[in-house]
Amino acid sequence: MILDTETIKKDFPILDQQINGKTLIYLDNGATTQKPKAVIEAITEYYETTNSNVHRGIHSLSEKATKMYEDSRKAVQKLINAKSDREIIFTKGTTEAINTVAYSWGEANIQEGDEIIVTILEHHSNLVPWQQLCKRKGAKLKTVPLKSDLSLDMEAYKFMLSEKTKLVSFTAISNLTGTILPIKEMTKLAHELGAKVLLDAAQMTGHMPTNVADIDCDFMAFSAHKMLGPTGLGVLYGKEELLEEMSPFQFGGSMVVTVGEQNAVWNDLPWKFEAGTPNIAGVIAFHKALDYLQKIGLDNIREHDKELLAYAKEKFSKYKAVKTYSPENPEIASAALSFTIKGVHPHDIASIFNEENVAIRSGQHCAEPLSKVLGVSATARMSFYLYNDKEDIDRAMEALEKTLEIFKIEN
Amino acid sequence: MDLYSEIILDHYKNPHNYGKLDNPTISATEDNPLCGDDIQIDLKVENDKVTEVGFSGEGCAISQASTSMLSDKLIGMTLDEIKNFPNEEIYKMLGVQISPGRVKCALLGLVTAKKAAILSQIKK
Numbered sequence: 247m248i249l250d251t252e253t254i255k256k257d258f259p260i261l262d263q264q265i266n267g268k269t270l271i272y273l274d275n276g277a278t279t280q281k282p283k284a285v286i287e288a289i290t291e292y293y294e295t296t297n298s299n300v301h302r303g304i305h306s307l308s309e310k311a312t313k314m315y316e317d318s319r320k321a322v323q324k325l326i327n328a329k330s331d332r333e334i335i336f337t338k339g340t341t342e343a344i345n346t347v348a349y350s351w352g353e354a355n356i357q358e359g360d361e362i363i364v365t366i367l368e369h370h371s372n373l374v375p376w377q378q379l380c381k382r383k384g385a386k387l388k389t390v391p392l393k394s395d396l397s398l399d400m401e402a403y404k405f406m407l408s409e410k411t412k413l414v415s416f417t418a419i420s421n422l423t424g425t426i427l428p429i430k431e432m433t434k435l436a437h438e439l440g441a442k443v444l445l446d447a448a449q450m451t452g453h454m455p456t457n458v459a460d461i462d463c464d465f466m467a468f469s470a471h472k473m474l475g476p477t478g479l480g481v482l483y484g485k486e487e488l489l490e491e492m493s494p495f496q497f498g499g500s501m502v503v504t505v506g507e508q509n510a511v512w513n514d515l516p517w518k519f520e521a522g523t524p525n526i527a528g529v530i531a532f533h534k535a536l537d538y539l540q541k542i543g544l545d546n547i548r549e550h551d552k553e554l555l556a557y558a559k560e561k562f563s564k565y566k567a568v569k570t571y572s573p574e575n576p577e578i579a580s581a582a583l584s585f586t587i588k589g590v591h592p593h594d595i596a597s598i599f600n601e602e603n604v605a606i607r608s609g610q611h612c613a614e615p616l617s618k619v620l621g622v623s624a625t626a627r628m629s630f631y632l633y634n635d636k637e638d639i640d641r642a643m644e645a646l647e648k649t650l651e652i653f654k655i656e657n
Numbered sequence: 658m659d660l661y662s663e664i665i666l667d668h669y670k671n672p673h674n675y676g677k678l679d680n681p682t683i684s685a686t687e688d689n690p691l692c693g694d695d696i697q698i699d700l701k702v703e704n705d706k707v708t709e710v711g712f713s714g715e716g717c718a719i720s721q722a723s724t725s726m727l728s729d730k731l732i733g734m735t736l737d738e739i740k741n742f743p744n745e746e747i748y749k750m751l752g753v754q755i756s757p758g759r760v761k762c763a764l765l766g767l768v769t770a771k772k773a774a775i776l777s778q779i780k781k
């Protein structure tokens with residue numbers, strides 16, 4: 247393996263857990279990743295030594311907290327190669343980042359008869375905000391389908407794009423099939439027709455290098471908790487000129503410079519979009535997560551994911567009763583392997599895996615339309631990260647065999 | 658441990674009263690879209706008493722087995738008795754420890770049956 251998982255595992259206290267003499271194998275990283283000690287300790291340390299409000303005091307604690315908070319923003323800027331830290335807005339997650347664009351940019355720019363394009367791969371958080379916006383505005387929502395090889399139907403996408411398209415909002419990586427979309431090409435095609443592009447990068451930023459200057463998307467949303475960081479924190483990236491034009495989505499303290507009885511003047515970017523006391527401890531701890539990712543290297547994580555997926559697919563494809571939902575081409579497949587077993591409901595699969603102390607997800611993974619298209623009411627999903635190794639997948643295999651045995655499924 | 662007892666697996670593989678009724682007095686459906694479960698219960702009711710039950714739909718072993726076990730009990734019950742059927746009875750029939758995450762699965766059939774009973778009374 248390209249990564250030294252034995253050493254990496256030691257950095258994650260939660261993985262050092264035994265149930266019935268079996269170590270915990272965590273394969274639900276698509277939902278959220280575990281946190282390294284450095285991140286956990288940064289939270290405690292912040293509350294023990296630095297706790298205070300940011301941008302609001304001249305006492306030393308507040309100055310220190312403000313500096314650490316803003317340093318973390320710069321680290322995010324560097325991670326995704328944004329032009330300026332004014333383009334980095336902290337939110338409470340991908341969902342809030344997308345809603346910010348829907349309410350702020352969407353309210354002002356989408357009109358009756360306009361069209362918004364999404365793909366069938368979307369997580370509900372990049373679908374429902376657009377459904378609602380289209381309903382409010384009398385706009386039309388179009389969905390790009392999948393091809394049978396689980397890649398996106400680019401011909402259909404090209405066909406759907408028109409002068410009416412005002413926004414294309416799509417996931418970089420599906421959380422269910424793991425499909426990696428041709429994000430650069432899709433962005434370019436949208437821009438040729440004058441549409442803006444929002445990228446849901448929730449499953450990407452922790453798994454491969456992300457370069458917004460190169461992708462050229464107008465907005466990008468992602469969550470800290472899916473890349474070793476704390477929950478309740480995410481990022482909205484937006485091109486400065488767009489953010490500059492946009493109205494705030496939430497109003498209150500911090501997002502204003504001066505307030506009268508009837509009127510207020512908005513603060514500069516990025517604070518204009520950060521109303522109220524933010525998740526300061528989370529932001530500061532997130533910096534440690536980014537340092538950790540940098541140390542391991544996102545290129546290496548991508549190679550590691552590929553290696554694990556190939557190994558898992560090879561193992562799982564041995565069973566006739568098992569069906570996997572993952573693109574055949576490894577270049578467009580990320581770190582998730584969804585599967586079903588004929589005759590066993592995914593819930594039961596996850597229960598038996600759990601008895602073996604292997605944590606996987608089952609259900610529709612917040613992507614109900616995609617499940618319908620794949621023709622399954624639900625799937626079980628293993629999703630990998632940098633601390634997983636082949637032995638973890640072997641343990642998943644044992645759980646799989648146990649499942650087949652309990653349900654007396656022949657192979 | 659051993660959530661998947663013989664009896665649960667047996668009901669899952671060979672569910673009792675499985676299938677739709679031709680002329681049900683009342684039908685009710687419930688689903689659990691996040692898990693991918695859906696269940697339909699058809700009842701034939703005569704003089705306020707259930708004479709026939711049919712259930713259909715897809716679900717995990719726990720929801721299917723509990724509905725199958727329940728379906729046997731429903732025959733001969735009055736609509737009021739169904740409405741007052743205690744959750745504990747379901748757990749007792751299943752005979753295994755149900756974790757909080759699986760409560761919804763275990764009770765999906767009962768919730769559907771209660772809905773059918775209520776609908777039937779409203780319809781009258």
Ligand SMILES: Cc1ncc(COP(=O)(O)O)c(C=O)c1O
Binds near residue numbers: 276420469480
């Ligand atoms: C592709 C994708 N988009 C969006 C989200 C939503 O992220 P959050 O719940 O952190 O807002 C997720 C998380 O499950 C996801 O996988």
